[in-house]
Amino acid sequence: MAQSSARLRLAGAPAPDAPPELSDLLIRVARGDEAAFGAIYDALGSSVYGLARRVIRDPSRAEEVSQEVFMQVWQSASRFDPNRGSAKSWVLTLAHRRAVDAVRHDQAATNRENKYDWSNGPDFDEVEETVTISLEHEQVRRCMEGLTELQREAVNLAFFKGYTYAEVAESLGANPATVKTRMRDGIVRLRDCMGVQA
Numbered sequence: 001m002a003q004s005s006a007r008l009r010l011a012g013a014p015a016p017d018a019p020p021e022l023s024d025l026l027i028r029v030a031r032g033d034e035a036a037f038g039a040i041y042d043a044l045g046s047s048v049y050g051l052a053r054r055v056i057r058d059p060s061r062a063e064e065v066s067q068e069v070f071m072q073v074w075q076s077a078s079r080f081d082p083n084r085g086s087a088k089s090w091v092l093t094l095a096h097r098r099a100v101d102a103v104r105h106d107q108a109a110t111n112r113e114n115k116y117d118w119s120n121g122p123d124f125d126e127v128e129e130t131v132t133i134s135l136e137h138e139q140v141r142r143c144m145e146g147l148t149e150l151q152r153e154a155v156n157l158a159f160f161k162g163y164t165y166a167e168v169a170e171s172l173g174a175n176p177a178t179v180k181t182r183m184r185d186g187i188v189r190l191r192d193c194m195g196v197q198a
Contacts, residue, residue: 022087023080025044030077044072044088048095055099065102069095143193151186154179 028036169176
């Protein structure tokens with residue numbers, strides 16, 4: 001019995017437990033067969049990575065490209081035509097195209113970065129910063145105008161000139177307790193006007 005099965009294999013007949021052809025696996029992948037996809041990955045994973053690694057110097061980028069290739073195989077296996085070539089050639093063609101595209105994309109990104117090199121420039125957008133500060137100052141001025149005269153003067157002396165409560169009271173010729181109350185009320189009104197949460 002063993003001799004007859006050996007003679008059959010020698011005569012070109014497939015072994016009873018022979019793995020399916022890659023073409024058949026791809027056709028099954030097109031139908032959503034996850035086991036067939038796993039078998040394709042096992043059979044061609046190292047070849048796809050090796051090809052990507054020859055085109056792309058960075059090993060981690062080559063791994064990313066290999067993963068993208070197998071995603072493409074899963075999504076577009078129905079496009080495989082066994083009459084136009086082998087399954088391995090089809091998958092490796094996808095891998096080569098994807099690897100070349102990755103190199104082009106990475107080179108274009110590098111060229112853009114070099115063209116617009118801001119390494120010697122400011123760490124922030126000066127124009128935006130200037131406009132923001134200007135708008136904030138305008139809002140503070142507008143909100144200050146909504147205060148009473150005593151509140152405005154007290155807040156101005158304390159926060160913009162650095163006076164203490166006692167110095168503000170002395171400068172305005174007012175009772176320190178009154179100044180403290182007016183300042184507290186003025187700060188509450190300023191906060192509300194500027195939309196600041198307490």
